[in-house]
Amino acid sequence: MRILVCVKRVPAPGSRINVTEDGLSVDTAHLGFTTSPHEECALEEAAQLIEEHGGSVCVLTVGPAEAEEQLRYAASVGGTDFSLVLNDTGQDWDPQQTAASIGEAVHQLEAETGIFDLILFGNESADAGGYQVGVRVAVALNRPIVNGIKGIEVEGESLAASREVDGGIEVYSLPTPAVLGIKEGINLPRYPTMKGRLASKKAEIQTTETKVPAGTQRLVRLHRPEEKVTETEVLGDGPEAATKIVDLLDELGVL
C-alpha cells in the first residue's frame, strides 16, 4: 500500500494560549511544537497498515522550514518518505490555498512515484480547525473522502471505514484510491524507539515550493475569548462535603 499522511506543525500550548502583541500569531516564545493528535493517529494508522500489508508512508507538510522537525518526528514513528512544501510567508495560508498547494504536491509526488492508494488527513488541524483541507484535496482529486474515521479495514480493493456518531457507529465502504479524515482514538500512537530515532536522523526530506493563487480569507487579529470570572464556591475539603454536593444535585434537579 502506498499511503500519504498530511500533518501540520502547530505550537503546543499549555494551560492558556497567549497571543503576540501584533495579534497575528500565537506567542510561541516558550512553546514547543507538535501536530494535532488526530494527525499523530493518522500517521500511526498508516504505519500499522504498511506493517500488515507492506508499502510506504509518505508524510507531507506545508509550512515553514522549521516544519522539518515534525517530519523528522514522523520518521521516528514509521514514516518512510518526507515532503516539505515551503510556505515562508510567516503566516498560515488560508484553507483554499493550503489545499491547492497540497493538491499540487500530490500531483507531483504521484507523477514521480505512482498513485497513493490512501491519503490520510487529521479530522481538523489543532490550531486553525478549518475542517476542510482534506475534503478540498479529495474533491480536487475526485477521490472519495469521509471524515471522523476511527477504524479502517482493508477489504481487497476497498476500505471499510467506521466512525462514531451519537450513540453508535457508521460504516462506509470506499473504493481505492481513497482519502480519509482520521480522528484521535483510532489507535494509541507509539513512542519513538532507539531505531526510530536513528531513522529520524537519516531521513531525507524533499523540499518543494508551489505557486498557487492566494486565498480569499485574511487574518485580522487573534484574541482570547472573554473569560468569565468565576467565584468558586468551595463545598468542603474532605468526604464530609458529600452532604453539600448532594444538596447541590438536588437543587439542580438531577438527583
Next chain:
Amino acid sequence: MPGVYVLAEHDRGVTDPATHEAFTAASALAANLGESVVAVCVGSFDSDFEIACSQYGISEGIILTSPLITDYGPEIWGQAVADLLKLCDPRVIVAVGTDKGNEVLAQASARSDMPFVANCVEVEHKADWAITRTQWGGSLLEDVTVSGDFLFLSYAHHAVEPVPSATPSEVTLQLLEVEVDSALTRTLVQERTTLTEGATLSTASVVISGGRGVGSADAFAPLEELAELLSGKVGCSRAVTNNGWRSHADQVGQTGTRIAPEIYIACGISGAIQHWVGAMASKNILAINTDPEANMVTKAGYAVIADLHEVVPAVIDEIKRRRGTT
C-alpha cells in the same frame, strides 16, 4: 430566491437538536443582512423538518431530493447543497458546526470552489465578510475578513442558544430535485450499529469525568456507580485515554466530545485549556481535586478540595442514604 439558506441536520428524518442553533443563528444573520431565511433539508422529507421550521419562525423550506440520496453520504449531500448555488440565489449558506454540518459544508464549498469558514461566533457583512471564528477548539478567537460575495459558514456548536420564535410560522415547503453524480453514492452509509439508546455523552444532563488523578482503569468503578445513580454518563480527560484506561469515545475536549450537561463533575482533572473547551458549555461545574490552584478548580462554580477516592464513595453513600436504598 435570494436569502440566508440554513441546512437542517437530520439522521434518517429525525432532526438533530443542533439544527435549532443553526435556525436561530441564521435568523439573526438574515435580519442583519436584510434577507429572508430559507431552511434546507437534504434527502428524506419528514414532518420533523416542517415542525422545526415553524417553531423557529422560518416560513420557507426546501427539500433537496434525488432517487440517489437514500441515506447520509458526505459527498452526495455536499453536492446537493452545492447545487443550491445553481438552483437558487443564496447570499450565504449556513449550518451548525457539528461533525456532519462541517463535513457537508466542506464538501459543498469544495465542489463549488467557494470559501467555507467553520465554527464562527460572529458574522457581519460590510465591504467584505467580517467574521469572528474559533481556533484551537474555542480556546482562541480569530477575526478574519473574507472577500467575495458568497460563502459557506458554520456556527460553532453550543455557541448559540436556540430561541424559538414567539409566533410559529406557516411553512411553505418546496421539493427541489437535484442532479447528483451517481458515482458519489460510493460514500453513502453502508451499515450502522447502535451502541447506546437514549442519552449520550454529548446530550447527558449529568457527566462525571475522571482524569489522571483517578489512577487506573479499575478506579473508575465508583465514578461509574455515581453516574448510574444520577442517570448520567462517564467522561474522561486525554491523559486517561492516552493511558488506555478508557475508550476515546469518553474523552471530553478539543479532540474529544463537547458536552453541555446541567452539571459536570470533574474528578482529578487539572483543566488544561484543551479539556476546558469541551466542558465550558456545562451549566454548572463541580471540580473535585486535591490541588486548590488547579485550573479546573479556579474556573468551576463549585469545588471540593480533597481526594476524589474519598469524596466520590461518600457522595454515593449519601445519595443511597437519602433514597433509603442502603
